[in-house]
Amino acid sequence: MAAVPTAAVTPVRRRRTRPRRPLWAYALLVLAGLLFAIPLFWLLSSSLKTNAEIYSWPLQWLPSAPNLANFTRAWESAPFDSFFVNSIVVTVAGTLGKVVLAVSTAYAFAFLRFPGKNILFLFMIGALMVPGHVTLLVNYITISNLGLINTYAGIILPGLASAFGTFLLRQHFLSLPAEVMEAASIDGAGHVRRLISFVVPMSRPAVVTVALIAVIDEWNSFVWPLIATNSLDMRTLPIGLMFLKDAEGINDWGVIMAGTVFVVLPMLLVFLFAQKYIITGLAGAAIRK
Template sequence: MTTTTGSRPSTDTPSTPAPRARKFRIRSVGGMLGLTVVGIVFLLPFYWMFSSAFKPEGEIYRWPLQWIPSTIVFDHFARAWEAVPFAQFFVNSLIVTAAGSTLKVLLAVFSAYAFAFLRFPGKKIVFLAVLGALMVPGHVTLLINYMTIGNLGLINTYAGIFLPGLASAFGTFLLRQHFLALPKEVLEAAELDGCGHVRRLVYFVLPMSKPAVVTVALIAVIDEWNDFIWPLLVTNTLQARTLPIGLMFLKETEGVDQWGPIMAGTVLVILPMLLLFLFAQRYIVAGLAGAAVRR
């Protein structure tokens, strides 16, 4: 008895995209469209501000809107610079930002290293207190900070502006989480070679944590540069004011209907931070992504 086996005819059909793949493509296209719309919504005010700073006076108030200036003028910048002492405001902001952000980053680095690698009594309780400080609004401490700075005789001084904000709970938390994610083998090898805590921090921890440190530094610089409420309270003379307060004085000097000089002054205030952010944005993404949460 013999048996024969026949081959079943092929029923393969040309492959078609799976429904899941089609849904993924639709979602990707929808996400890109959504991001494009959101980007346009955020970019339009920036474009209008920059274009108004270089437009002739009549084109700022024209209807329908004049999106592209017919000619580029710089008169608004000259008017803004002469209306208020912008040069003094720049010097004040540069000094306060440089000193305040540098000290803030140093304190965050040292405190984060202590929380990550040192053993001391009450370590977890102190770190919980640091986390709790993240939940306290900054305006709650304005009165006690003002009384402290006043008793120290630091009203209308650079130190009086940046001293109350030196302790950065967010910077400490971010760097501590990043330090915990570093390879332990490298740090243990450095310890076996006789490296103390300072050498481990300077030659091993900081080079491996460059994105996180740059992120904390950039946030500190932007906070110091844009701070408005505290410098307004702790200074009472025009020569001690910083740029954000100077922009308010410019609005009061020129009037709310003089948008050319006001927009030019706004460009002068935000342009340094905008350029700094564009330069360091790749470090921000790496720094935030590298700060893995570990227990």
């Protein structure tokens, strides 16, 4: 029997087919998307409507003629320029402080050995379960005794420690290749150099995720800036919305919605541009116990 030429025998490659998801899964996904998208759409649409269009029945989803005067009235009815400056200062300084503390603390929990390390980590995990409002009175007394009421420092300092950010980064640091850290140690790199030159660059998605969560938290904070300030020129944007509502009255919803757009739009743009980092950072931290 003649041998079959090897060139004539070719392996059959099977295409990998992804399992088809059931139709109800797509229906639930669309429903969940609508639950989030409809209120946002109504906010943007109402900011361009007159009061008659907002109160019309049946509902008028789109304005007949976009009314940009609502944004002008909102800006002139409240000092939004001061609100924006205050929110930017508090958000930038608070985010930088949170990220620096979270990165350094997570590095200590992940790579350093010291007495009581596991107990301290359990206390930090327990802090995640304590509502923030429990510490409002203590924080206010402390800030008042330090003479920091109605200052940027008084708004920023009590919230600098981030238990969630530390936990997330610690979990991600533990998933880094041990060979890289051993090579850095053999090369003579100290802890600061390892952190700055190796750990942080390899953990960029997780660090960006913590920074974005801190940005959103600082930007949307309402209760503590309201308590820690007593003058209008130190208020932040969320408190400015309350001032706008009191100034314009509850019936002028077009102006109030326009003011709400001033608060929501910056964070919406930040999330749209950085959502991939959030997904990557959270997924990377979830793979390590």
